[in-house]
Amino acid sequence: MASIRNSAKAVVVRDGRLLVTINQDRDGTFYLLPGGGQERGETLAQALVRECLEETGIHVGVGDLLFAREYLSAHHEFAAYESDEHQIEFMFACRAGATEEPRSERLADSWQVGAAFVPLDQLTELRFYPAALKDPLVKWARGSGDLPCYLGDIN
Numbered sequence: 001m002a003s004i005r006n007s008a009k010a011v012v013v014r015d016g017r018l019l020v021t022i023n024q025d026r027d028g029t030f031y032l033l034p035g036g037g038q039e040r041g042e043t044l045a046q047a048l049v050r051e052c053l054e055e056t057g058i059h060v061g062v063g064d065l066l067f068a069r070e071y072l073s074a075h076h077e078f079a080a081y082e083s084d085e086h087q088i089e090f091m092f093a094c095r096a097g098a099t100e101e102p103r104s105e106r107l108a109d110s111w112q113v114g115a116a117f118v119p120l121d122q123l124t125e126l127r128f129y130p131a132a133l134k135d136p137l138v139k140w141a142r143g144s145g146d147l148p149c150y151l152g153d154i155n
Contacts (some may be wrong), residue, residue, distance in 0.1 A: 005087045007034035008048035010060050010094040011067075013141045018103065019118035020128070021055050024113050030127040032060075033091065034115065044090050049102060052094070056115040057103035063093040069130060069151040091133075130155045 010033060012019035020031040036051040038044055045062040052060045068084050073085035085133065102115035120141050132154035136147050 003086075005085075006038040006044065006047075007036055007089045008038060008044040009033040009085050009089050009091040009136065010048055010050065010052050010062075011091050011140070012058070012060060012094045012096050013120065014096060014098070014117060015068065016121070016141075017119050018123065018137065018141070019056060019058070019096065019117055020115065021109075022114040022116060023109070023111045025111055027112075028127065030129060033133075034131055035089075035091075036109075045092070048094070055109070057110060058096045058100045058115075060094040060096050061093065065149065066092060066122050067091040067133065067136060067147075067149060067151055068092050070132070070153045071130070071155060072153050075153055075155075077144060 019034060020032050021077065023030050023032060034052045034055045035048055036055070037049040037072040042050070049060060050064050053059055066089050067089075068091070071085065071087045102117070120135075122139055123138060128134055130151075132151065136151070140147055143145065
């Protein structure tokens with residue numbers, strides 16, 4: 001049995017656009033929040049700053065925890081490919097400089113092909129993971145209150 005992995009993710013919204021990584025797999029293009037696994041000896045905030053630099057080239061300031069989700073791969077559509085993953089993702093509100101733009105060279109992950117700011121109003125049309133996060137992200141960006149922090153085992 002694999003161990004449980006902590007992951008920190010950045011929610012960076014600027015001018016109505018969300019910072020994402022652009023990725024490719026056998027089914028085509030998909031989008032993720034930037035961020036990744038916490039290494040032993042680093043805080044979630046440190047992991048998030050490091051991962052955002054690696055994946056987007058943008059230095060983020062880490063703010064409040066917005067959402068937490070669990071991902072148990074055996075319960076979701078990719079179970080045939082990764083049946084033993086158990087990850088807990090902590091999603092933080094983050095800030096990026098007003099003029100900083102994501103870079104697309106020297107990318108951290110083999111499936112990543114770029115990074116960009118995408119309009120929040122187009123999020124529902126994108127293959128974005130976790131898909132169940134689309135609605136809470138848009139509601140948060142629009143200032144809606146009463147959003148749950150813990151989202152459960154979603155994808």
